Amino acid sequence: MTGYARAAGAVSGASFACEVRSVNGRGLDIRLRLAPGFDALESDIRQLVGKMISRGSVTLNLSVEREGAGGDLLVNRQALATVLAAIDELSGRIPAAPPSLDGILGLKGVLEQRDRPMSSDAEEALAAAILDGVSQALVDLVLARRHEGSQIAAILRERLDEIETLVQRAEAHPARSRETILAKLRQQVADLSADITIPEERLAQEALLLATKADIREELDRLTAHIATARQLIASGGAVGRRLDFLAQEFNREANTLCSKSNAVELTAIGLDLKAAIDQLREQVQNIE
Known part of the structure; x- marks a missing residue:
């Protein structure tokens, strides 16, 4: 912050x-x-x-x-000795005029200003x-920082409301039902060939298997639980940034699993919108303590 x-x-x-x-x-x-x-x-x-x-x-x-301040001007004798030794060493080796006193004293570190000492x-x-x-x-x-935090908290609540709305849309999507999957499976079989006849019992078994693989019940429940936890953390105040950051990672993990299990284009779109809202939430979480 x-x-x-x-x-x-x-x-x-x-x-x-x-x-x-x-x-x-x-x-x-x-x-x-x-x-x-x-x-x-x-x-x-x-x-x-x-x-x-x-x-x-x-x-x-x-x-x-x-x-x-600056009332006492002192000569740094160690720095001065170093300068004079260098002059003696280079004298006669380099064609140059001897340095003047004001030139030597003007070198950085030779003269120092020191404040008058206090008791x-x-x-x-x-x-x-x-x-x-x-x-x-x-x-x-x-x-x-608290004033800024109160403003960020309002933004986080908006993102959580958006995430909750998307979770509810995914919850209500008809593609999740076994009946919808069974109807889709019948249509796919019919499109393959009118001569193929598959027993209704076998179709029901396949529909159940596909529904199990596409079941996102656990992901939706965990997302709902994460939303409740995030709201509690925001309401509690204090240093909750790291905990919210971890929670945002869990949000993202569930959204990824939801997308991978999706059996409908509309449900995948909801999952992608969910990931976008979670990314916005996580960006704001980085700004709080």
């Missing part, structure tokens, strides 16, 4: 902003982009996300602005405020 939420806050010496968004996913995939220096919060943030969301691809961005108490207060902000953003995200 998709959703977006944002939370911001501030403590003495710093402010922060947290953005969290989610898109559809088969499982729970958490991607964190934390401000430099806040990697220690990763485990706590992942636990917060896992408690509130069970399915979807979740991306959380955390940015932090400190008061007086340990201020750092702890900032970390606690960030976790509170993340929690609030996740609450808002869950609300957004």
Whole structure:
């Protein structure tokens, strides 16, 4: 399910902003982009996300602005030593003018801007405020996902109604009756040759055998049971996406069997319409938690 939420806050010496968004996913995939220096919060943030969301691809961005940011400019002596060693090694081997001081200091990594340090108490207060902000953003995200979920639930109910209507049409189709199969068998025998005479008892036996092979009673009963189960899951709410996904696979299995057993073009058409409705149901199921 998709959703977006944002939370911001501030403590003495710093402010922060947290953005969290989610898109559809088969499982729970958490991607964190934390401000430099806040990697220690990763485990706590992942636990917060896992408690509130069970399915979807979740991306959380955390940015932090400190008061007086960039106030201290320091020389990275290790990077500078590496640069000077490279200059000494290449000097005389490559015809070039000696590098200037501003050119060396302009190289990436030689000069670093560092924020002025905060007290340990201020750092702890900032970390606690960030976790509170993340929690609030996740609450808002869950609300957004629930709103979308209520809309998807209405679509799922429509698909289930469509599937139920098709099951009822298959249930009422006359091609399923032994009498219809017997009449069709008589006509086929008559079309072969008027001289062929088959005892009525033998025709009745063959009709019973064909009716048994074409019997879709079990498939229709299971489809009806699946419809009832799906409606109960949707009504119960919560994280039912995986269970509905499994149920959609069972729907599809029964529809395939119905088509393979079909003994009439009209019944096959109903089975194909049933498969199409089930595919639409399954596509929507992928969008819920």
